[in-house]
Amino acid sequence: MNPSIGVCYYPEHWLEEWWDNDARRMAEIGIRIVRIGEFAWSRLEPAPGQLQLGWIIRAMDVLGRHGLKVIVGTPTATPPRWMIDKHPDMLAMDREGRRKGFGSRRHYDFSHLGYREECARITHILAEALADHPALAGWQTDNEYGCHGTTYSYSPAARDGFRLWLQHKYQTIEALNRAWGNVFWSMEYSSFEQIDLPNLLVCEAAPAHELDFRRYSSDQVAAFNKVQFDILKAKRPDLPVIHNFMSRYAEFDHYDVAETLDIASWDSYPIGHLATSNEPDEIKRHYLRQGDPDNAAFHHDLYRAVGHGRWWIMEQQPGPVNWGAFNPDPLPGMARLWAWEAFAHGAEVVSYFRWRQAPFAQEQMHAGLLRPDSEPAPGYHEAEQVARELAETGLEGKALQGSIALIYDYQSEWAWEIQPQAAGFRHGDHVRALYSAFRKHGLDVDILPPSTSNFAGYDIVAIPALLFWTDALREAVANFEGHVLIGPRTGSKTENFAIPAKLGPDLPQNLLDARVMRVDSLPAGVDVAVKGGGAARLWREKTEGGAEVIMEDVEGVPVLLSQGKLFYLTASGDRALIQRVADYLLAEADTSILTLPAGVRCRRRGKFRIYVNYSSGPQTIALAADETGYVLGDTEMAPAGISVAKLARAD
């Protein structure tokens, strides 16, 4: 399928007489894909066992008549009210032990096996009824697993599941006691039945206890998804099963969940995501109407990895959203730019959320492509323009392999949340800081999972703040011929959340002769300048060993060490330090870079390099040495502008 645009549609929100006109207008502006159904359980099954599937089939008929293809979402993120009467204990419990209530969405517990069966039942019913519909193009499982903080539940169902999971993992209680270090504070257990969830304790749980609970909870999300995947694939093996993930959300391991998906997708709301992020205020102000110029791209690259190369945007911000403290109107052109940027990073489909703004309920202030009075909102025209431009440029092919690889790991996100040691020390922040530093030079960056065993084709591989090494990853680093940047904190623990016998970064001496002897953790505002520029902040390591010192701070503490092509960064840095380190590596690796104006970013896909201008002013780019000319736009980029350059040769 050529790259296409789509839209999220809720036929159950509108009079049936409107559907035909809606579908006609969608097709007219170049929409090809329509996602429906993901919250419609109360209309599909108004009372237990009383199915009403006629309307969804008629909606698919109407959409299909206009040449539109449909993604049907399973409605399991919104169990209807009667379900709570049937399974009162399916509501998740928060960390304080309180049951959550009905009246919004995602009110279920991943560990509740009765609810999982209900989900299997409705999925099966939908598969039977809709699988052979000619308009059907694929399925979406549930909606945004974990949204609104719903991955973890501290319920009896979760406790029972956790005990079984632990028994399966450790086999004997002695092995668990050893792994968690339970001799400490007399925390030893004599049976698995004695183990509780790591909440409501007097003070913190053992970090391995907490980490295992997160691993368990993540496995429940994967198991939940697998149930639906198996049913849908059994019925139509040829149709893709997709899930829509989120921005900066790491409570479960997405690589694991995607083991039972054909395509990963994510929901991109750049302005809301910047507003709710921990980016500095100055960035928030600067990109108020555009969103962070690297955050959407980072997730495009992440979900390309999660989806094993296949990924979509299932929900694209079309205008102001409703869920930020403030919800600015995007700069004119951003709904076009965001879509183009996603396509540049390899998206197969970019689907706008939503067709028509709903005049009722929670999201009545959230823009759609149409206003509530059915007149076009600005996003409507921008979506139409994207569809036209996709056809005109003939964009196709894959996102090309980048020169930089960055490892992103969910367990490392959990670990440093459990034990930050310096408040605010996050795995993802380290990965994203490096991502931006490399991407500012026009380089294509790939995000890879920690299970990667071969780095062939990359100039530089970076592995910051990784919890522990697997043998395969250590070996991949040892065999890689390019440059490697690791640390800070990488390899500072074992899989069981203990300090490794040889101390971090736990690499063999022939790879890196350095050991972390002590950690200095600093509050915000207490930075230590690094000689030559930039500063260490939050986290400094004091090392010993024979590795060469490349940079040191003003107190003489080594900041960047090297041994051959392997580099070790001992500190968390401010932007200036991270940029210096990235630039140093690029020079060492002799990687050719582009010079881009502020706010301009780019990526290569197929035969093209696509430039996007996130700045609020015009910018001028130059034709790069490997480009022959522009098929869209040119060197002068308007605010929110796009330029698409043709590559001399696509590798």
Ligand code: GAL
């Ligand atoms: C997403 C969600 C949608 C809608 C949207 C609003 O998180 O999947 O259902 O709520 O946000 O921006």
